[in-house]
Amino acid sequence: MESQKVLAAAFEMHAHELGFNTIAIAQAKAHIRGRRFGYIGAAIGFMSAYVAISYSLIMGDTTLGEAGLYYGSVAALFGLSCGVITVLVKKSSSPS
16 A cells, blocks of 8 residues: 555555456456357367377278368357457457
């Protein structure tokens, strides 16, 4: 509290104007946590699909051509998911 008063005096402001906006800080942390969970979920889904396609290819259930098509589709969906997560987080964090 003393350091806040000293800073307020140095900047010729009232001490209460230097207070932290705890609501904004909590919202920022929630956005970061949500974005992190979204990316982690997308990465886990991507890795699971990659392992499943690889397993199917090793067992001979799919051809190389089909596996390539599946890998490409999964990668495209992963990129699209990350893009959607980014857009939604930016949209929800922008001031209204």
